[in-house]
Amino acid sequence: MKEVGMTTAIFPGTFDPATNGHLDLIRRSARIFDKVVVAIFDNPSKRQMFSLEERLSLLQQITEGLGNVDIVSFQRQLTVALARTYQASVIVKGVRSVADFEYETQMASMNRYMDDDIETVYLTSRVEYSFVASSLVKEVASLGADVSELVPPVVFEALHKKLQSTNA
Numbered sequence: 586m587k588e589v590g591m592t593t594a595i596f597p598g599t600f601d602p603a604t605n606g607h608l609d610l611i612r613r614s615a616r617i618f619d620k621v622v623v624a625i626f627d628n629p630s631k632r633q634m635f636s637l638e639e640r641l642s643l644l645q646q647i648t649e650g651l652g653n654v655d656i657v658s659f660q661r662q663l664t665v666a667l668a669r670t671y672q673a674s675v676i677v678k679g680v681r682s683v684a685d686f687e688y689e690t691q692m693a694s695m696n697r698y699m700d701d702d703i704e705t706v707y708l709t710s711r712v713e714y715s716f717v718a719s720s721l722v723k724e725v726a727s728l729g730a731d732v733s734e735l736v737p738p739v740v741f742e743a744l745h746k747k748l749q750s751t752n753a
């Protein structure tokens with residue numbers, strides 16, 4: 586059962602890998618909500634650069650100082666069902682652009698249609714991370730760009746190891 590007066594938020598994503606944009610949103614959410622459940626989408630049919638275990642470990646390391654943040658994983662499942670599993674009444678979504686907003690508001694309406702008790706809350710990251718997406722970070726890093734200011738240090742290190750092993 587949900588603890589009285591306690592608001593849990595769920596923050597779902599692929600986190601392949603986590604970026605400073607993600608971390609910024611997790612920190613902001615942790616200040617607003619009593620508990621934040623970061624839920625990593627484990628999609629075995631889609632090729633990811635980092636395994637579920639690696640994504641989990643990186644997220645755990647970068648959120649170590651945040652006592653009210655938990656990292657979990659999930660497979661093909663409705664976000665509203667996932668929210669109910671963790672007694673979360675809020676789904677946190679990040680919006681970077683009008684395109685994100687358009688997609689996310691449609692998604693939020695569908696989620697509300699399925700479960701009117703769960704609210705979607707949109708957050709923006711710091712302006713300097715507003716263009717940061719995992720896919721773009723991987724793409725430019727693989728072509729030699731310095732992404733050290735866009736991802737946490739442990740992720741930067743892991744990304745470089747990954748790129749070295751794939752280029753070898």
Ligand SMILES: Nc1ncnc2c1ncn2[C@@H]1O[C@H](COP(=O)(O)OP(=O)(O)OP(=O)(O)O)[C@@H](O)[C@H]1O
Pocket residue numbers: 597598599600601604605606607610677678679680681685708709710714715716717718719720721
């Ligand atoms: N820089 C950012 N600013 C605000 N929100 C962000 C940022 N990066 C990611 N998010 C949000 O984090 C959540 C999880 O996103 P996701 O795992 O798809 O990351 P992503 O960076 O968009 O990766 P990909 O490029 O693989 O889609 C989404 O709600 C997304 O909008």
Ligand SMILES: [Mg+2]
Pocket residue numbers: 718
């Ligand atoms: Mg995305």
